[in-house]
Amino acid sequence: MRKIVFGLAASAMALTLASTPATADPATVKQAVAADYDSHLEELFKHFHANPELSFLETETARRMAAELRAAGLDVTEGVGGTGVVGMARNGAGPLILLRADMDGLPMPEKTGLDYASTATQVGLDGKEYPVMHACGHDVHITSMVGTARRLMAMKDEWSGTLMFVVQPAEERVGGAKAMLEDGLYERFGTPDYALAFHVASILPTGKISASESIQYSSADSVDIVVPGVGAHGASPHMGRDPVYIASQIVTAMQSIVSREVMPLSPVVITVGAFHSGTKHNIISDRADLQLTVRANDEDTRAQLLAAIERIAVNIGKAHGLPDELPIQVTVSEGTPVTNNDPVLARRLNAVMQRDLGEEVLIPWEQRGMGAEDFAYFVADEHGVPGYYFAVGGTPQADFDAAANGGPPVPSHHSPLFKIAPRESVTLGTEAMIAAVLDLAGTQ
Numbered sequence: 091m092r093k094i095v096f097g098l099a100a101s102a103m104a105l106t107l108a109s110t111p112a113t114a115d116p117a118t119v120k121q122a123v124a125a126d127y128d129s130h131l132e133e134l135f136k137h138f139h140a141n142p143e144l145s146f147l148e149t150e151t152a153r154r155m156a157a158e159l160r161a162a163g164l165d166v167t168e169g170v171g172g173t174g175v176v177g178m179a180r181n182g183a184g185p186l187i188l189l190r191a192d193m194d195g196l197p198m199p200e201k202t203g204l205d206y207a208s209t210a211t212q213v214g215l216d217g218k219e220y221p222v223m224h225a226c227g228h229d230v231h232i233t234s235m236v237g238t239a240r241r242l243m244a245m246k247d248e249w250s251g252t253l254m255f256v257v258q259p260a261e262e263r264v265g266g267a268k269a270m271l272e273d274g275l276y277e278r279f280g281t282p283d284y285a286l287a288f289h290v291a292s293i294l295p296t297g298k299i300s301a302s303e304s305i306q307y308s309s310a311d312s313v314d315i316v317v318p319g320v321g322a323h324g325a326s327p328h329m330g331r332d333p334v335y336i337a338s339q340i341v342t343a344m345q346s347i348v349s350r351e352v353m354p355l356s357p358v359v360i361t362v363g364a365f366h367s368g369t370k371h372n373i374i375s376d377r378a379d380l381q382l383t384v385r386a387n388d389e390d391t392r393a394q395l396l397a398a399i400e401r402i403a404v405n406i407g408k409a410h411g412l413p414d415e416l417p418i419q420v421t422v423s424e425g426t427p428v429t430n431n432d433p434v435l436a437r438r439l440n441a442v443m444q445r446d447l448g449e450e451v452l453i454p455w456e457q458r459g460m461g462a463e464d465f466a467y468f469v470a471d472e473h474g475v476p477g478y479y480f481a482v483g484g485t486p487q488a489d490f491d492a493a494a495n496g497g498p499p500v501p502s503h504h505s506p507l508f509k510i511a512p513r514e515s516v517t518l519g520t521e522a523m524i525a526a527v528l529d530l531a532g533t534q
Contacts, residue, residue, distance in 0.1 A: 142195025171270030184251025310462030484510030
């Protein structure tokens with residue numbers, strides 16, 4: 091990872107914030123956020139984009155976020171759940187509101203051609219070196235969080251209560267939210283009355299916001315299947331037990347879960363993302379490894395899928411005569427539940443978005459894939475925290491129009507070509523967060 095240089099002039103920043111008159115007028119907020127983007131947030135976004143870090147290794151990103159939040163006037167705690175950062179803004183009696191932004195990048199090279207594109211590399215938790223890229227927009231989220239904190243601290247006469255700014259690690263591994271909670275997030279800082287977050291969306295036009303009043307994201311589980319075998323010469327397959335053949339049948343059979351076990355109107359995905367075995371043309375290996383991602387839209391179906399995968403894998407191994415001392419092993423290594431918005435809160439804040447940002451800003455939520463989010467842990471049933479998670483458009487409409495007329499397609503998230511319009515994305519996300527907070531904790 092390239093060295094990150096910090097040059098934050100806290101006193102100058104505080105002076106700038108203090109000199110801005112506080113007002114809850116949406117037009118004035120919009121103007122102030124735009125000015126802050128031009129003077130501070132644009133450079134900050136480019137810094138984060140050019141210096142991404144892998145999950146649970148976001149040390150420099152966390153350090154910069156802690157410095158930014160402290161300079162805005164927050165009481166900051168570092169090292170929560172690993173590299174997580176919590177910034178508290180206490181402003182009298184009122185609700186406790188959690189605002190969350192994820193900060194990790196992905197192990198992939200950037201090919202956007204942007205003049206601030208990442209060329210960073212980093213050694214991952216597995217000891218291997220990877221190129222790293224912000225290919226999912228987390229740089230937008232943390233930049234917007236800084237803008238939100240700066241603006242709300244300049245408007246303290248317009249709201250009352252406590253704001254908990256959560257800078258979360260390892261969303262890409264759906265482990266960071268759980269790690270922060272296990273490190274006592276709610277015990278140490280309080281259980282929120284509300285939890286808010288947003289994700290920039292490349293499939294949504296800039297200037298648009300969309301939020302469900304029920305399910306926002308699917309569940310996701312990473313499943314590892316180890317298929318043992320009995321090695322042999324490739325010319326004498328009868329002398330061994332071929333794990334490639336056995337694993338291939340498991341791959342095919344798992345699709346019967348989708349087509350024959352799950353109710354047809356319940357969307358599910360079982361994708362085999364990796365299949366590794368063998369070293370040479372004429373050697374039957376003694377092991378094959380499968381890596382799966384499994385998605386569902388409710389917890390009962392999620393449990394059904396995982397149980398069925400294990401049943402099919404283990405019994406196909408038995409059908410092929412694998413001895414009892416060589417059982418097929420099925421392990422769930424990472425996972426997150428379904429993310430559901432609280433219906434009452436979502437209806438309330440969707441109306442706020444239309445009222446404060448414009449009737450045309452909010453568009454109906456449409457689930458276009460089975461992406462997942464570990465924000466679900468913050469709003470799990472056992473905590474009783476109503477959550478509102480919304481999408482912010484990241485791609486100019488002109489790009490969609492060009493693609494429809496035969497131009498280059500709009501890159502998806504996790505693509506090496508992924509890019510968004512930073513100014514439009516950061517400023518709208520910031521305005522929306524401010525509008526939500528002022529509605530939930532406003533003094534007027």
